[in-house]
Amino acid sequence: MDDSDDQDFVSTEHDRLVSAITKLDKTQHINIPTRNESTNINSEFNLIKRSNKLDLNKAVKVLKDTAHHAKITKKLKGSQHKSKILPKPLEKPQAERIKRSAGYDETKEKITKWDAVVARNRTVDYVSFPLQSAIAVKEHPTKVILSNLRLKSNLEKELDEIDPPADNNEEEAEQSFPMTYEEMIEHRKQLAKLRAQQSYKAAKAKRQSKIKSKKYHRALERHTLRHKNTGKWAKNKLVRAKYDKEVRQQLAEQLSVSRGLTHKTQNQESSDDEAGDSETVSNVPLAQDPTNPWMMQNSNKSNIDEEFNFGYKKYLKEKMLRKPDGNHSDDEGQDESNFSALKESILKLGGRKLTSKIDKDNLDINNDTQIISSNSKKKFEKSKIVTATSQWIVDDVVQHNNKNTDISNVFDSLENEIVNKVEKKLNKLKADIVRLDRKPKQNNKKYTENQDHLESLTFKNKNQRPIIDEELIESNKKNITDIDLENKTLTSILQSGPEPTRPSDNIDPNTFIEVKPKYLNTALSQGENEFDDLEDDEQIVPKVDIEEVFEEDDVVASFRQEKQEEIDNDTPKEIDLNLPGWGQWGGKGVKAPKRKRNRFITKPAPKIPRRDENKGDIIINEMKMTQLANHKVSELPFPFTSVSDFEASIRLPIGNTFIPETAHKKLIRPNVITKAGSIIEPMDEEQLLVKRNQSFKNEDVIRLLAKK
Amino acid sequence: MCATATVRCGVIFQSRRINKPKYLRKENSNMAKTKRYFDDAENNDTDSKNANNTNEVKTYHVKMKPRVKFMDKPMAGNKIKHQSKKYAGKASINPEELAKHSRGEKLEGKGVTHPLHAIKLKKKENKYKFAQEQAARAEILLTENTGFLEVDEDHRTTCITQKVIGENVDITAATKIFDLNLEFGPYRAKYSRNGRHLLIGSKRGHLAAFDWVTKKLHCEINVMESIHDISWLHVETMIAAAQKEWLHIYDNTGTELHCVKKLDKILRMEFLPYHFLLATVNEYGFMSWLDISIGEIVGHYKNNLGRTPVMTQNPYNGTICIGNSQGLVSLWAPSVKKPLAKILCHKTPLTAIAVDSRGMYMATSGVDRSMKIWDIRNLDGPLQHYKLRSSPVDLEFSQKDMLAVGLGEVVEIYGNCCTQTVDKPYMRHKMAKSICNFKFCPYEDVLGIGTSGGFSSILVPGSGEANFDAYESNPFQTKQQRKESEIKALLEKIPAELITLNPFEVVEVDVPTLKDKLEAKSKLLHVRDKKIDVKPRHKNKGKTNIARKKIIKESMRKEYINQVIEVKKVLQPKETQDMPQQSFGVLDRFIPKTKK
Structure with a gap:
């Protein structure tokens, strides 16, 4: 008992110990239930992991191979065995249809591989038969053939016997490349194609990702419009701004704030660039070459930059970019002001200048000083920025220097430019002054006449018009300056310096201006040797215009009348089918009623402008030449749908007297050339391997020909 | 006198001799400068030799391989490759020359939607481009240069007489200055189309044909009738002479081949070589075109202009220019019985007309002692x-657009007087005989003058075309070549009805008829009408540029006025302002205040 009690005690104790130990790991282990009963509801307390499906095979195993159970086993196994019954065959037409379609696909594939070849043969200038196959392998190199043709001398034969020639192993060794040349090219092409496709797809994806909804854009725009003068507050202020200076200032501040905001974003966007400018140098380790292009920080412009670059932002940005240009134009304006100042200075100097010529250097110095002053002005101007929405110029609250270019360079170039311009203008002016030099006496007279100041009492003319009592220089010379040159003395030309070059026009106006007769000093026949000893340079204008002597008065008049008649005949007239007096009173002065006029009088066709219109005393008959029309093409041949295209296609004569022989031969070459005396075999599959056939890629043509 | 005359005569010999040195010099200098690949190769050879001289013997296995292209290692031939790259491909073409051979705008092919035809047309276009380039490249074969006169600064080309030229040119060229003293009154002279043969006919019946270079006489006859005009026909074996009554045709031996009685009392005639037409005008103002290849008259009508002794042809389009006694020049074609165009050139009777070889300019002269140049292609001017x-x-243009003007006994030759106004003549030649007519000899620097006392030939350097096209007209033609070219010319004969103002009209589509046809088709039921763009290739841009002219004139005037104003402003000292103004007491208030 004790033992048993002890044993029991030990066992219980042991059990407790085990359970205590098992509790140590704190996970709840679900014990597999030792018994289970079939229930519909799966209890959450006794989850069964294994499927409770009865495996018949196992059951059969239990039965074992006793003779008694053999039958049952067989039966069970038989019930387990699944065999499929073949489906009922398709009906014949259906089956055949499928067969046909499959066959079609197969044949199509077989044939489509020829498409490129056929398309190419159709489009090339000419096809020469027999066709050359792709792999024109020379069985023996020419060298070998040639060497075979040569007879070996006895000595050579003997030598060969003694020392047999080495085999050409070198070439074989050379050919141990992983790929042949063609393969390599093919490979490279494929790679290139792949790369191209990839990049294309990438670009497409990029593009698509950029497309955003309208709302997005609006929001974005709104965002960028922060602190603009479009808000309610700003609008209210705007009303008062006209009269109140303080408000104006407030608004300006607001605007500058907004600019600052937008500017900031811009800075962020382009921070890569600008920071790069300042920081790259520090980033580059000193040991490395700073000029190394790989070391230079490349500008990774983020896509955001582009994304945000639209709308108002874009406008502002453009404005900022344009600013230097604007300044430039300002400069030009200043140039002009400079010029006007110069003019004044000339004016002041004018009297002196006409009498004693000032040397140019003096003037130039003058210019230089002015230019410098103008440049200093310009510096200040640069800080001015015109904002878009406000009507006034806003001074920047914070001055920021965003001059990137080398200032001294800019100044130098500008100076040069201005100096050049001024010089040019001066030269021009000088030329003009010299030309007008002939006149000053008259002018002076006028001034003396105007000396009495009573003129100032007279009423002022409302429109002051320049009074030009300068004669227009008319001549058939090329330029007015030409004549001036003639009139000028040599010294004056020398002093005035180089002539200003006038911009050459595309159209030379002188060619259009009515020609003035040029008197030629031609030789005279012996009968009338009056002034034959004239120098060639002299021009004599005869006292009696010989034209008048021979002239018949009515020649011109009658010609013009003839032309007028011609024009009248040519103008289409209205056709009057009205019968006067029909259904109404007729007679003198009786007008046809409106209804009749509309109905019986057809309006003329619109007038076509004549060729000789505005051409003076020239009549050109534009009659239809029926005989010529027979030779002309009056219908467009097939592929053409426009007259100009067709005319362009026949613009070149192809005869060998018109164009070089080579071109002529090329143009008249037949489409199909067959080599005489050679058998022309049908095309074989080797043609598919020909590179030029493979490379034919005109999809349109291939599709078109495949359709047929 | 320090004058050098370069006269291009005897087309091949002379000018080649003169121009050779310059041409070759250029080549030589090139040769000296450029380093050729074989120079390099030689250097390499010497290098290797040097290497061999040293004790260390290096052995190279040099293999001649054609596949240099695929070599990885830099080879000795690298330099060669580089040099060949520099001159790789064909030589570039001078764009000016390319433009010269341009046939107009390219085919755009926008209207051609059919892909196969589109690609074919594109290929054709490439061939056209090739033809153009090839033609431009062929310019290099035109080696002959035109002649010229070179004088000191103090002298004028006008002063150079034939004697001086004759002394300075070579002997062959000097033989081209000659005089024929003949007795049978005023002579007319004409050269054959290749410039080799000369035909003279006199008022008193003297008719002679000869090879004027070799002075070999073909025939000489007196027709015992007055000869009004003469002409070569398509070959130098046939001569037409307009005699007192009828037109006679002789061969080169003087045998009369035909007497064309349909053409009577002819005053002037012109032969149109490409159309095989002999255009004539007679005493009564009847114009006729005789097709000499079939012997039929293709056009015959009265021009209603009266007696018209002035006639010339426009070689550009084959029209005939006729000048009448009222200063009117009219252009005629055989197929139209009205003039194609009329220009009132002078107010007085016309004395001469000349049209240049390209059909660009027409020179007319009248009794009023004036001479005008017209733009005959655009029909504009003067x-x-x-x-x-x-x-x-008489007036006559040379192949290089020099204009000869006959004034009584003097011939003056003007160079480039059409595009710009000239002051003095290029050359002047005085004779003791009065001029009847003159012609420039094609492909020679020669002017042949028919005078009252015979014929004289003078040299005018630079007047003739230096390079001839032997297919077109060959001065050195053999008998066989002549026969062949005759047949070819006959095959390429242009029908008479193609003579119009615009010779390229035949290659244009007849747009009005096309429109009519399209309209008729569109009226048919169940027929889908084609969409055709009927706009022709050449829009007559600038047909009337009168508006443009006016604008230009006006703008020029304004510009000038502005200049004057500006200058005046500068010149006018504003003294009046500076001066203290005179006081009028109470009346001062009426003085207008000047703004400052």
């Missing part, structure tokens, strides 16, 4: 108006 000291007897 471009130039010259007043002379006597009225010209």
Whole structure:
């Protein structure tokens, strides 16, 4: 008992110990239930992991191979065995249809591989038969053939016997490349194609990702419009701004704030660039070459930059970019002001200048000083920025220097430019002054006449018009300056310096201006040797215009009348089918009623402008030449749908007297050339391997020909 | 006198001799400068030799391989490759020359939607481009240069007489200055188309044909009738002479081949070589075109202009220019019985007309001693108006657009007088005989003058075309070549009805008829009408540029006025302002205040 009690005690104790130990790991282990009963509801307390499906095979195993159970086993196994019954065959037409379609696909594939070849043969200038196959392998190199043709001398034969020639192993060794040349090219092409496709797809994806909804854009725009003068507050202020200076200032501040905001974003966007400018140098380790292009920080412009670059932002940005240009134009304006100042200075100097010529250097110095002053002005101007929405110029609250270019360079170039311009203008002016030099006496007279100041009492003319009592220089010379040159003395030309070059026009106006007769000093026949000893340079204008002597008065008049008649005949007239007096009173002065006029009088066709219109005393008959029309093409041949295209296609004569022989031969070459005396075999599959056939890629043509 | 005359005569020999040195010099200098690949190769050879001289013997296995292209290692031939790259491909073409051979705008092919035809047309276009380039490249074969006169600064080309030229040119060229003293009154002279043969006919019946270079006489006859005009036909074996009554045709031996009685009392005639037409005008103003290849008259009508002794042809389009006694020049074609165009050139009777070989300019002269240059292609003008000291007897353009003007006994030759106004003549030649007519000899620097006392030939350097096209007209033609070219010319004969103002009209689509046809088709039921763009290739841009002219004139005037104003402003000292103004007491208030 004790033992048993002890044993029991030990066992219980042991059990407790085990359970205590098992509790140590704190996970709840679900014990597999030792018994289970079939229930519909799966209890959450006794989850069964294994499927409770009865495996018949196992059951059969239990039965074992006793003779008694053999039958049952067989039966069970038989019930387990699944065999499929073949489906009922398709009906014949259906089956055949499928067969046909499959066959079609197969044949199509077989044939489509020829498409490129056929398309190419159709489009090339000419096809020469027999066709050359792709792999024109020379069985023996020419060298070998040639060497075979040569007879070996006895000595050579003997030598060969003694020392047999080495085999050409070198070439074989050379050919141990992983790929042949063609393969390599093919490979490279494929790679290139792949790369191209990839990049294309990438670009497409990029593009698509950029497309955003309208709302997005609006929001974005709104965002960028922060602190603009479009808000309610700003609008209210705007009303008062006209009269109140303080408000104006407030608004300006607001605007500058907004600019600052937008500017900031811009800075962020382009921070890569600008920071790069300042920081790259520090980033580059000193040991490395700073000029190394790989070391230079490349500008990774983020896509955001582009994304945000639209709308108002874009406008502002453009404005900022344009600013230097604007300044430039300002400069030009200043140039002009400079010029006007110069003019004044000339004016002041004018009297002196006409009498004693000032040397140019003096003037130039003058210019230089002015230019410098103008440049200093310009510096200040640069800080001015015109904002878009406000009507006034806003001074920047914070001055920021965003001059990137080398200032001294800019100044130098500008100076040069201005100096050049001024010089040019001066030269021009000088030329003009010299030309007008002939006149000053008259002018002076006028001034003396105007000396009495009573003129100032007279009423002022409302429109002051320049009074030009300068004669227009008319001549058939090329330029007015030409004549001036003639009139000028040599010294004056020398002093005035180089002539200003006038911009050459595309159209030379002188060619259009009515020609003035040029008197030629031609030789005279012996009968009338009056002034034959004239120098060639002299021009004599005869006292009696010989034209008048021979002239018949009515020649011109009658010609013009003839032309007028011609024009009248040519103008289409209205056709009057009205019968006067029909259904109404007729007679003198009786007008046809409106209804009749509309109905019986057809309006003329619109007038076509004549060729000789505005051409003076020239009549050109534009009659239809029926005989010529027979030779002309009056219908467009097939592929053409426009007259100009067709005319362009026949613009070149192809005869060998018109164009070089080579071109002529090329143009008249037949489409199909067959080599005489050679058998022309049908095309074989080797043609598919020909590179030029493979490379034919005109999809349109291939599709078109495949359709047929 | 320090004058050098370069006269291009005897087309091949002379000018080649003169120009050779310059040409070759250029080549030589090139040779000296450029380093050739074989120079390099030689250097390499010497290097290797040097290497061999040293004790260390290096052995190289040099293999001649054609596949240099695929070599990885830099080879000795690298330099060669580089040099060949520099001159790789064909030589570039001078764009000016390319433009010269341009046939107009390219085919755009926008209207051609069919892909196969589109690609074919594109290929054709490439061939056209090739033809153009090839033609431009062929310019290099035109090696002959035109002649010229070179004088000191103090001298004028006008002063150079034939004697001086004759002394300075070579002997062959000097033989081209000659005079024929003949007795049978005023002579007319004409050269054959290749410039080799000369035909003279006199008022008193003397007719002679000869090879004027070799002075070999073909025939000489007196037709015992007055000869009004003469002409070569398509070959130098046939001569037409307009005699007192009828037109006679002789061969080169003087045998009369035909007497064309349909053409009577002819005053002037012109032969159109490409159309095989002999255009004539007679005493009564009847114009006729005789097709000499079939012997039929293709056009015959009255021009209603009266007696018209002035006639010339426009070689560009084959029209005939006729000048009448009222200063009117009219252009005629055989198929139209009205003039194609009329230009009132002078107010007085016309004395001469000349049209240049490209059909660009027409020179006319009247009794009023004036000479005008017209733009005959655009029918516009006058471009130039010259007043002379006597009225010209005859005018003639050379192949290089020099204009010869006959004034009584003097011939003056003007160079480039059409595009710009000239002051003095290029050359002047005085004779003791009065001029009847003159012609420039094609492909020679020669002017042949028919005078009252015979014929004289003078040299005019630079007047003739230096390079001839032997397919077109060959001065050195053999008998066989002549026969062949005759047949070819006959095959390429242009029908008479193609003579119009615009010779390229035949290659244009007849747009009005096309429109009519399209309209008729669109009226048919169940027929889908084609969409055709009927706009022709050449829109007549600038047909009337009168508006443009006016604008230009106006703008020029304004510009000038502005200049004057500006200058005046500068010149006018504003003294009046600076001066203290005179006081009028109470009346001062009426003085207008000047703004400052």
